[in-house]
Amino acid sequence: MQRILAIAGLTWKAALRFKLFLVIAVLLILAVVGLPLIIKDDGTAQGFTQIILTYTLGAITTLLGLSTLWLACGTLARDIEECQIQIVATKPIARWQIWLGKWLGIMSLNTVLLAISGTCVFGLLQWRAAKLPAEVQQILHEQILVSRGSAKEASSNADIESETERILQNRLKSAAVEKVDVFEVRKQIHEQVKADFQLVPPSYQRVWKIDLGNAKDFLAGKPLQLRVKFNSAQKSASGTFLAMWQVGEPQKTKLWRSEPMSLAPDTFHEFEIPPDLFDATGVLTISFENPNRTALLFPLDEGMEVLYPEGGFGLNFARGLGIIFCWMAALAALGLMAASFLSFPVASFFALGMLLVVFSSGTLAESVDSGSVAAGNEETGQVGHSVMDVVLIPAFKGVLTVISLVKSYSPIESLSSGRSISWSELAAAFAQVVLLVGGCFGVTGIIFFSRRELATVQGTQ
Amino acid sequence: MSAAESTPQSNGEVVVSVRGLTKVFKDFWNRPKARAVDGVDFEVRKGEIFGLLGPNGSGKSTTIKLLLGLLNPTKGHIEVFGHSPRHVPTKSRIGYLPEESYLYRYLNSRETLDFFGNLFHLDKADRDRRAEQLLEMVGLGQTQTRAVGEFSKGMQRRIGLAQALINDPDLVILDEPTAGLDPIGCREVKDLIVALARRGKTVILSSHLLSDVEDVCDRVVIYYGGKIQANGTLKELLAKPDSLRITTPVLPRETLEKVLAIIRHDISTSDVRVDNPTQNLESYFLEVVNKARAANVTSGAQSGARVAEYLRGGAEVQSSGEKVLEKLSLPLAAKPTPVKPAADAALAIADGGKLAALAQPAAPVAQLEQPAPKPESSRPVDLSKADEKLSALLGGKK
Numbered sequence: 001m002q003r004i005l006a007i008a009g010l011t012w013k014a015a016l017r018f019k020l021f022l023v024i025a026v027l028l029i030l031a032v033v034g035l036p037l038i039i040k041d042d043g044t045a046q047g048f049t050q051i052i053l054t055y056t057l058g059a060i061t062t063l064l065g066l067s068t069l070w071l072a073c074g075t076l077a078r079d080i081e082e083c084q085i086q087i088v089a090t091k092p093i094a095r096w097q098i099w100l101g102k103w104l105g106i107m108s109l110n111t112v113l114l115a116i117s118g119t120c121v122f123g124l125l126q127w128r129a130a131k132l133p134a135e136v137q138q139i140l141h142e143q144i145l146v147s148r149g150s151a152k153e154a155s156s157n158a159d160i161e162s163e164t165e166r167i168l169q170n171r172l173k174s175a176a177v178e179k180v181d182v183f184e185v186r187k188q189i190h191e192q193v194k195a196d197f198q199l200v201p202p203s204y205q206r207v208w209k210i211d212l213g214n215a216k217d218f219l220a221g222k223p224l225q226l227r228v229k230f231n232s233a234q235k236s237a238s239g240t241f242l243a244m245w246q247v248g249e250p251q252k253t254k255l256w257r258s259e260p261m262s263l264a265p266d267t268f269h270e271f272e273i274p275p276d277l278f279d280a281t282g283v284l285t286i287s288f289e290n291p292n293r294t295a296l297l298f299p300l301d302e303g304m305e306v307l308y309p310e311g312g313f314g315l316n317f318a319r320g321l322g323i324i325f326c327w328m329a330a331l332a333a334l335g336l337m338a339a340s341f342l343s344f345p346v347a348s349f350f351a352l353g354m355l356l357v358v359f360s361s362g363t364l365a366e367s368v369d370s371g372s373v374a375a376g377n378e379e380t381g382q383v384g385h386s387v388m389d390v391v392l393i394p395a396f397k398g399v400l401t402v403i404s405l406v407k408s409y410s411p412i413e414s415l416s417s418g419r420s421i422s423w424s425e426l427a428a429a430f431a432q433v434v435l436l437v438g439g440c441f442g443v444t445g446i447i448f449f450s451r452r453e454l455a456t457v458q459g460t461q
Numbered sequence: 462m463s464a465a466e467s468t469p470q471s472n473g474e475v476v477v478s479v480r481g482l483t484k485v486f487k488d489f490w491n492r493p494k495a496r497a498v499d500g501v502d503f504e505v506r507k508g509e510i511f512g513l514l515g516p517n518g519s520g521k522s523t524t525i526k527l528l529l530g531l532l533n534p535t536k537g538h539i540e541v542f543g544h545s546p547r548h549v550p551t552k553s554r555i556g557y558l559p560e561e562s563y564l565y566r567y568l569n570s571r572e573t574l575d576f577f578g579n580l581f582h583l584d585k586a587d588r589d590r591r592a593e594q595l596l597e598m599v600g601l602g603q604t605q606t607r608a609v610g611e612f613s614k615g616m617q618r619r620i621g622l623a624q625a626l627i628n629d630p631d632l633v634i635l636d637e638p639t640a641g642l643d644p645i646g647c648r649e650v651k652d653l654i655v656a657l658a659r660r661g662k663t664v665i666l667s668s669h670l671l672s673d674v675e676d677v678c679d680r681v682v683i684y685y686g687g688k689i690q691a692n693g694t695l696k697e698l699l700a701k702p703d704s705l706r707i708t709t710p711v712l713p714r715e716t717l718e719k720v721l722a723i724i725r726h727d728i729s730t731s732d733v734r735v736d737n738p739t740q741n742l743e744s745y746f747l748e749v750v751n752k753a754r755a756a757n758v759t760s761g762a763q764s765g766a767r768v769a770e771y772l773r774g775g776a777e778v779q780s781s782g783e784k785v786l787e788k789l790s791l792p793l794a795a796k797p798t799p800v801k802p803a804a805d806a807a808l809a810i811a812d813g814g815k816l817a818a819l820a821q822p823a824a825p826v827a828q829l830e831q832p833a834p835k836p837e838s839s840r841p842v843d844l845s846k847a848d849e850k851l852s853a854l855l856g857g858k859k
Contacts, residue, residue: 002582003579003580003581003582005579006576008578009576009841010565010568010576011566013565013568013572014567017567017608018567080564083559083561083563083564084564084565086526086531086559086563086619087557087559087564087577087624088561088580089529089530089531090529090530090531090552090555090557091552091553091577091580091581091628092549092550092551092552092553092580092581092582093549093552094549305798353840381846403609453532453533454531455526455529455531455532456486
């Protein structure tokens with residue numbers, strides 16, 4: 001361990017002597033303090049706080065992410081290019097220990113930088129909140145500066161799949177379909193069935209049954225919040241649509257009916273509902289009636305969500321930073337892996353390229369969905385085909401699986417909407433992002449580094 | 462007396478064994494680019510000072526990097542202390558000074574030694590003690606807090622040497638150890654190498670400076686084009702068994718003539734040479750600098766103190782200069798003077814005037830220069846140039 005720590009300490013000394021630490025720390029603090037001065041918000045305290053959280057945490061993640069990647073590529077690749085590694089590797093330290101020491105050095109640096117910038121964001125939020133009127137502060141502490149649990153309707157995917165299959169079989173029995181088109185027909189039926197599950201036609205009702213699970217035990221007497229979002233195919237003259245809500249089940253629980261609400265489409269709305277509306281098993285029944293002349297569509301994944309108070313903001317915020325830390329750990333491993341077999345500029349380019357692939361995962365997902373990398377014909381709806389599909393589509397699926405391991409966590413979104421990030425979520429992020437993804441990068445990097453001839457380059461000092 | 466004779470610890474234990482070692486550097490497409498080392502075999506035994514000698518690019522440094530596991534051999538077998546060069550625990554017995562001082566520029570000399578001490582798992586007290594002694598030894602005791610990046614090449618070299626010795630290694634591998642060092646530093650390094658060998662340490666030394674190797678090495682291999690062209694002890698390689706050299710204090714002219722008459726009786730006059738043995742330039746330079754040092758203070762590297770205590774063990778250091786004198790005074794005198802005098806006054810025996818000059822007792826070497834010396838055509842030593850170099854080294858003093 002003494003050897004690993006010596007290597008880690010070296011990263012610290014380099015970061016301090018080359019003023020890298022100072023520059024990154026100043027940039028982070030400037031981003032945290034400066035961004036709230038220039039960003040525009042919707043005028044409400046909640047909106048402003050949400051935007052501060054989103055932008056500052058986003059800026060911290062981006063800045064730290066890039067510096068981590070750059071530092072990880074530099075610390076190892078430059079040691080090899082400038083030949084210092086030729087002395088280090090002749091000492092009784094295994095190559096994996098050198099690699100791990102470098103990673104630990106970067107991560108300890110990240111820990112301090114993340115702690116400094118996180119403390120600044122937290123302090124800034126508390127300071128701004130303290131200056132607001134009491135009632136606004138209360139709303140802020142109920143909706144954003146809080147840790148709220150979330151419950152959604154059970155997934156309807158199985159129902160949608162079985163319904164799709166049933167309709168497809170009926171269609172195939174009634175009319176012959178070209179074998180190559182079955183995939184496309186199934187896809188269209190699937191979209192149709194999914195739309196039926198989401199759509200609420202005029203004068204129709206949509207009922208959600210949401211199981212609060214074990215949370216019911218501590219929610220007695222506490223008001224809950226509904227977070228809803230809907231889309232509309234047509235625009236209304238006022239830009240909003242009427243909404244009528246009923247929560248609770250007649251004869252089983254208490255009932256609450258809302259006044260008619262005027263809500264804008266395509267955005268989230270949150271409103272409070274009285275306590276104790278769920279039944280003895282913890283199921284909350286919510287009905288929506290569509291009094292408009294146009295159909296409204298509640299997306300399955302984010303159309304309806306019940307939020308309930310779970311804990312304080314401080315710890316939740318720390319857990320959110322914990323997930324960002326996990327991302328940095330994976331990025332550091334990626335950079336070091338690249339530097340294990342590439343020179344500094346090429347390693348940086350490679351690592352940034354990999355990051356770009358993560359950000360463009362939407363395009364990959366589209367290709368996987370359509371089953372081809374070739375462009376389809378938009379007029380006829382014909383799907384394109386390419387000889388590369390055999391190789392690329394499975395490869396894209398693999399890449400997407402890895403990316404989803406990392407991207408399935410969204411601490412910034414959770415924090416800015418006051419939703420709790422549980423310990424189990426943090427543990428899962430650590431397992432998936434650090435141990436699995438970072439571990440794969442680490443093992444690959446260590447194998448490359450251990451096999452590499454370290455004295456093939458002449459010094460560039 | 463060679464260094465081997467002065468290091469009785471040398472015994473049969475093989476420390477490094479190299480058999481059929483070949484290294485071919487390849488390009489991106491795996492096509493052979495250069496055959497740096499080609500079928501090399503040698504063994505280094507415990508307590509030996511082993512020299513790798515050869516011109517630039519002959520494969521010396523590549524061999525060293527293969528010994529250290531920094532390069533993988535294309536063919537052949539290497540064992541260091543009976544293990545592969547990649548065996549990690551074995552590395553705790555090795556000290557390595559690369560051909561350039563590849564140090565972390567942002568660390569100061571103290572931190573550099575502390576860092577490498579940590580890699581050897583030394584505890585803090587031990588690291589501090591050794592760093593202190595090593596810095597004193599390499600003459601950088603006064604510049605402990607300056608970043609290594611600010612050091613001159615020679616000072617960096619000294620720190621490089623110190624880091625190579627922080628673990629009190631059993632095998633010291635020095636690649637061009639005197640490169641970039643001033644003559645004082647060179648002498649100190651050579652003294653150190655001898656001191657290490659006396660403690661039973663094994664030293665592998667690579668150099669293209671013949672005097673370095675000749676002064677300290679027991680055995681050498683001479684590389685050219687990646688292959689070993691010659692291999693053996695210095696005695697084997699350098700001795701001229703068909704000639705003899707007798708060194709005495711200055712003799713009266715009559716005695717000298719008697720001796721010469723006896724010799725003339727057996728061999729022809731043209732085969733006999735009488736001259737004043739001269740000290741080499743290094744010794745002369747050190748003498749001048751030592752006198753100058755009494756009055757001057759330098760901001761650069763100072764002349765190192767004695768070899769670090771923990772490296773000295775019980776052995777007292779005998780300077781390589783003394784060793785040279787030892788070699789000269791050997792009764793056998795079966796081989797040529799290791800370091801040739803700068804002003805080799807080769808005289809024809811028939812020249813009576815010059816004989817008279819030689820018979821003068823306390824004639825200093827520099828004064829002999831006028832009447833007598835004519836540099837041998839095979840030895841391109843030019844005193845005026847040497848004088849210029851000396852002036853430059855001494856800050857322009859003539």
